[in-house]
Structures are given as C-alpha cells and as structure tokens.
C-alpha cells in the first residue's frame with residue numbers, strides 16, 4: 001500500500017495569512033497537502049511525490065528588489081501549478097508577463113465572469129462571487145496564457161496555460177467567502193493534477209502504524225502522557241503499533257482538574273491496556289510552589305520540576321532509545337514562524353530540555369496533522385470523546401489559575417468551581433466548538449458577603465470562557481445570563497469558602513486567555 005501522503009499537493013508559501021487554510025481545504029478533499037517555505041530545498045518539497053504545486057499569496061510586490069520568486073525547479077518540472085494572488089503574480093513575472101500596481105486596490109467580495117473555458121473553472125457558474133485582497137494586478141499575461149475570468153478591476157482575474165497546466169487566480173479560493181472556492185480547488189486537484197483521494201483517517205493510521213513499527217523495531221519508546229489530546233492520541237497510536245514496547249509516564253502534579261488523574265489511569269491503563277507509570281508528585285509541586293506568586297517564576301518551577309520527575313522515572317526504566325512527543329502540524333509551523341518573533345509573552349513548556357544523560361531519538365507521529373485530524377485519529381483508535389474533545393489545558397495547570405497562595409485547600413476550591421462550570425456548559429452542549437476554552441480562576445482577594453444573616457469574608461471565583469480559532473486572538477463567549485446565573489448559584493452553594501462569582505469579559509488582546 002502506498003503512503004497516503006504521496007500524490008498530494010506541495011504548497012509553496014510566500015507568506016500569506018491564508019497559507020494554512022489552503023492546506024486544510026485540500027486535506028478536506030482527502031488529498032494530502034504540505035506547506036513549504038518558498039526557498040525550501042527541492043528534495044524536501046518533492047519528498048512525497050506531489051501531483052502538483054500551489055503557490056500561496058503573500059504580502060510582497062513581485063517587482064520589489066527582494067521579492068520572493070517562484071523556484072525554477074517548480075516552473076520546469078511538468079507538474080501542474082496553481083498560483084493564488086501573489087503566487088499568480090510571481091508566476092506571471094517568472095514566465096515573462098507583466099505585473100504592476102493597480103489603480104484600484106481590490107479588497108473583499110468581487111464578482112468574476114468566466115471567459116475562455118478551462119478545466120479550472122469547468123462546471124461552475126458563469127458569474128461567481130470571490131474574495132479578493134490585492135493591490136497589484138496582471139497587465140500582460142505570459143506567452144501561452146489566456147484570460148479565464150475577468151472582474152470589474154481586471155481582465156485577468158483568472159488565467160491559464162492549458163497546455164502546460166499552469167493556472168493563476170487573483171482571488172482566494174481557499175476562503176469561505178469565495179462561494180465556489182472548494183469546487184475550483186477540486187477541479188485543480190482531481191481534473192488537472194489527477195490526484196487520488198487517498199488521505200483519510202484510516203489510511204493515516206495504517207501508514208503511521210507501519211512506519212512506527214519499521215522505525216522502532218524491537219526497541220522501546222517512552223512517552224510523557226499528560227492526558228491532553230495530542231499526547232493521548234500519540235500514545236494510543238504508538239501503543240497500537242508496538243504494544244508493550246511503549247511505556248507512558250503520567251505525572252500527577254496536583255495541579256490537574258477534578259478527577260483527571262483517575263480518568264487518565266482508567267482510560268489508558270485499564271481500557272487501553274497501556275504500560276502506564278502514574279507518579280503522584282503532588283507534594284513536590286506544592287512544596288516547590290509555596291510562597292511563589294510571580295507567574296513566570298511559577299511556570300519555570302513547574303517546567304523544571306516536571307522534567308526532574310520525568311527524568312528520574314526514565315532513568316529507572318533503563319536504556320530506552322525513543323521518546324514520543326505529541327507535536328502537531330500547527331506546532332511545527334508555529335515554531336518555524338516564532339523563531340523570527342522574539343517577544344515571550346508566557347513561557348510554555350513540554351518535555352524539551354531533558355538532562356544530558358537522557359538522550360532520546362524523537363518520534364512524533366502526529367507532526368503532519370491538524371488538530372481536527374488528530375481528534376479523528378483519536379476516535380479512530382477508540383479513545384473516548386471525553387479525551388478526544390478535551391479542551392486545551394496549560395502545562396502549568398491550575399497553578400496559573402490559582403492566583404495567590406497555592407495551597408491544597410485552595411486548589412480543591414478551584415477544582416470544584418471549575419467542575420461545576422464545565423458541567424453546566426456540557427449540559428448545554430457548549431464545550432466543543434462554541435467555547436474553545438472555559439475554566440474557573442480563583443482570585444487572590446477575598447470579598448464580603450452575607451449568607452443566612454451572617455457576614456462572610458471569602459474567596460472570589462472568576463469564570464473565563466472564550467471563542468477562538470487559533471488561540472492567538474480570542475473573544476469572551478457570550479454565554480446566556482441564565483447559564484451564568486445557574487453556575488454562579490451552584491458555585492456559591494456547593495463550594496465552601498466562595499461567596500462571589502464574576503465573569504471575565506476581556507478579549508485577547510489586550511488580555512490573554514489565562515490570567516497568568
């Protein structure tokens with residue numbers, strides 16, 4: 001059986017904010033797509049034998065001195081090419097056509113009208129609504145190209161050389177506002193490139209299992225299991241491939257949510273039959289966090305201690321060759337991008353930074369997958385919904401939601417309040433797409449209240465619920481007043497020591513999602 005990544009599309013990135021979206025749209029058609037920087041080596045770009053290339057948009061003007069150019073190995077290797085926006089202008093420039101600044105910039109919705117018939121726009125309406133975002137336009141297409149569609153602003157809204165199978169569109173077929181965008185991409189994939197729809201969850205699982213088996217042989221693999229989706233799916237996949245040769249270490253930091261440690265053990269050890277070492281390091285973490293209030297210091301302490309506990313367990317297991325990590329595709333793209341952006345807002349941690357005596361080879365079977373694909377693989381491997389649909393949870397756990405003293409009793413208060421909030425959201429089915437993340441925060445102040453004619457002076461809980469696609473920006477969720485009232489009422493009644501509940505209505509930016 002062939003690798004399901006073979007015969008897909010290589011996307012050459014010129015820096016558009018929509019490049020990842022192009023990859024997603026193609027994968028939704030069961031065709032593998034991978035993004036490469038425009039100056040990536042040809043061997044890397046062609047590693048999975050793509051059927052064709054898509055050149056993304058980008059912020060440059062092609063006639064600027066240092067504007068990125070279409071690599072010549074792509075232009076002349078006979079595979080079909082589709083240039084989108086800047087990609088189309090770069091193609092035009094490379095093949096001898098002319099691009100210039102346009103009198104009228106086009107941003108937003110526009111209508112295009114088909115001209116010469118082509119495979120790219122076949123079986124589509126004559127007039128289509130598309131999404132434009134460009135200042136430059138094509139003045140003269142290269143030799144051999146004809147106009148396939150025009151807009152009010154340009155006679156060359158889409159162009160093509162149907163002999164060489166090179167096409168360009170000035171608009172963005174990957175965004176939802178381009179009504180026929182998916183149909184246009186499908187024409188490119190299936191009619192022009194002749195791709196086969198091979199990329200599916202089942203195909204991915206089969207292939208990943210075979211390659212894990214081939215790589216690991218009879219060696220052993222170690223995994224830090226947090227209970228989060230990515231490490232859970234990584235574990236389940238590797239376990240399916242090599243069974244007993246996988247050992248997972250789960251560290252209970254005492255900073256997890258209500259019932260989480262028990263749930264991890266039940267699902268992975270009891271239900272999945274995984275070789276799981278569960279370490280209760282609660283006391284160590286609480287000791288280390290005593291009298292610590294500064295968020296970055298807390299993060300550093302937790303990250304460092306986590307590595308110490310993990311390393312100690314790993315040493316006891318003897319010689320293990322591989323370490324599995326739940327790296328996923330957005331992490332790969334983000335870490336490539338973040339090497340250029342300097343500012344640290346918050347230091348995140350994973351199992352990087354292990355001491356020198358523990359040298360592992362990394363196994364990252366989910367490196368090519370988007371989050372929704374990871375969830376599908378998890379379900380395909382039989383993981384329960386409550387793991388597969390778990391919301392993101394920060395590495396430092398409740399320590400960055402328990403402001404002020406981190407004591408066991410305060411963590412318990414926070415856990416109870418948090419569980420009530422999540423329970424009420426789950427009852428209204430709001431925990432999947434509607435609220436990307438929701439949690440309670442215990443504030444470092446006490447406030448006065450009155451209960452049963454008596455004065456109280458107790459803890460304050462803040463509720464945080466956000467909507468977001470990428471966690472880089474976020475808005476506060478417009479939860480109904482009735483729901484908020486129920487949650488508030490239950491918390492003050494059911495959680496001892498809390499007499500006030502507030503709802504956080506800050507967006508990100510300027511706030512962040514977590515409070516610390």
Ligand code: XMP
Nearest residue numbers: 347348349392393394395396471512513514
């Ligand atoms: P912020 O608070 O930066 O959070 O807006 C964005 C997303 O990142 C999560 N987060 C973390 N995840 N380790 C993690 O693995 C961390 O140290 C960490 N800090 C924040 C946060 O929960 C949200 O989903």
